[in-house]
Amino acid sequence: MLLWYNITLIDCLGLYFMHDLSKIIDRINTNSTKWSKYKDKNVIPLWVADMDFKTAPQITQAIMNKCEHGIFGYSDLTATVKPDIVNYLHQSFRWKINPQNIKWLGGVHMGLNLISKIFVKPDESVITFSPIYPPFLKIEQFTSRNLINLPLKYDQSNKKWLFDFDLLEQTLSNPGKLKPKLILLCNPHNPVGRVWTQAELNKLLEFAIKYNLLICSDEIHCDLILEPKLKHIPFATLNDEAKMRTITLMSPSKTYNIASLGCAFVVIENAELMQTYLNATNGLYADLNELGLLACKVAYTKCEQWRQQVIAYLQDNKKMIDNALNGYTNITVHSPQATYLSWIDMRHLMLEKNITNPTEYLENYGIGLSNGADFGAPGFVRLNFACAKDLLDQALKRFIKAIG
Ligand SMILES: Cc1ncc(COP(=O)(O)O)c(C=O)c1O
Structure with missing residues (x-):
């Protein structure tokens, strides 16, 4: 019956996996570029553009099936x-x-x-x-x-x-x-x-x-x-x-x-x-x-169903950032229409607190963001919000301490 509708069991499980996006998954010692940067430091990494979510289970399953077969000869x-x-x-x-x-x-x-x-x-x-x-x-x-x-x-x-x-x-x-x-x-x-x-x-x-x-x-x-x-x-x-x-x-x-x-x-x-x-x-x-x-x-x-779940989760995370940071006048959050990256203008704060490098400044408060200077815009930082809500919540609390 399920197959008649072209729905596999793993597709049905998709709904279950929705909850997985909120789980904080340990990525330290997994060769993660994002997490290795601050390996021995109390800094939440919200920089390079990858997500802390596990990929769609359908993808993992297909790779596991192939690995279990165990032959990696030339492929068409x-x-x-x-x-x-x-x-x-x-x-x-x-x-x-x-x-x-x-x-x-x-x-x-x-x-x-x-x-x-x-x-x-x-x-x-x-x-x-x-x-x-x-x-x-x-x-x-x-x-x-x-x-x-x-x-x-x-x-x-x-x-x-x-x-x-x-x-x-x-x-x-x-x-x-x-x-x-x-x-x-x-x-x-x-x-x-x-x-x-x-x-x-x-x-x-x-x-x-x-x-x-x-x-x-x-x-x-x-x-x-x-x-x-x-x-x-x-x-x-x-x-x-x-x-x-x-x-x-x-x-x-x-x-x-x-x-x-x-x-x-x-x-x-x-x-x-x-x-x-x-x-x-x-x-x-x-x-x-x-x-x-x-x-x-x-x-x-x-994986369309999984993608829709991720989009909904990212929309919520984006709102969380806006709600947490929009009241502050010394920074301006540029909320994205697409991507999972917020672009934040730190220039007022830098003047106010005599900061030269906003990324280093935020690292001292325990959050690791990308430096706008690398994007051709010194004075800005980029925040990757594709992570579990609890982690984002901790990061935002640190951010507020840094700008308060
Ligand atoms: C706009 C844009 N292009 C390209 C890339 C990198 O793509 P790839 O990993 O396929 O080289 C990124 C990664 O963040 C990106 O944001």
Whole structure:
């Protein structure tokens, strides 16, 4: 009967696992990057973007089944995962692509470097908008391509981060020697948490058309939309023009907490761009780890109920932060529309208390946050709230002590 409805026992158990998100799981001595940083210190780690939740039980079960079988020879799983991704993109975003448009990547971070290196010549440049996930700012270091870093602007009255289109026009109309070729977009945006609207993305597309730019859209946070009225729009789906000039980077790793399994992919629908990509990469890297591919397959086909539970939990955690911190005038919490990351302006507090490094200051009160300086915004910190409520509650109490 259960199978008739295509529901397995483990799917039914999903409801039971809802309660698991509140359990504080010991991650010390598990090689966790997030928790190792403060191993012997009384500091609650709320920095790097991974979640303290166990991944969906369906994913763990699939990996355990494979491990129990115990043979890890060459695998053709890759061929069946691509149609699953095609279905997922269609169901989630009405985005119809061909499986051949997908190529595997070990991670989205490396994808940013790879795309910049392949599609931008040494005498051209890459544009991005900061504050931004730090690797975007390291493009010069890793690819020796010139980076033009344009600040986003904060609209105080609507409490929203926006693209500064005037600045973009100014920059593109006076290109200098290193002509811009590629925009590295973060959609939704880490760390300011914006879900870019259709109007904003269309405006960006207008610039891309006018100045003949490619767009590399990092959409790793696309399944973590926290405001029910908002929806993620893949840049490539805006229209045919967008489709022809967009390279999209995606991965189930953030949403399903499987970053260490290394399964990401790039979508390129323009045949000419795909050929350039293949010319540069063919034969240079192996197929992905089968366990990562398996996790990706299960994430996109069997874990929607789990994802919804996580979203609801994150929405509650976000409210907890707003309720705890919004009354303080020496900091400003920028609540995200997507992601599980709050972006916090500490500049008033820093003046008030003569603080030079807000992250070090908060570490002394027992909370470990990311430093905004790494995102191109000194004076800000980023708080990862994908953790058990009790832990977040302890962290917020420490935060209040630090700012009170
Ligand atoms: C916007 C963004 N892109 C890429 C990554 C890293 O992705 P990966 O682990 O697949 O390299 C992160 C991780 O936090 C991220 O926030």
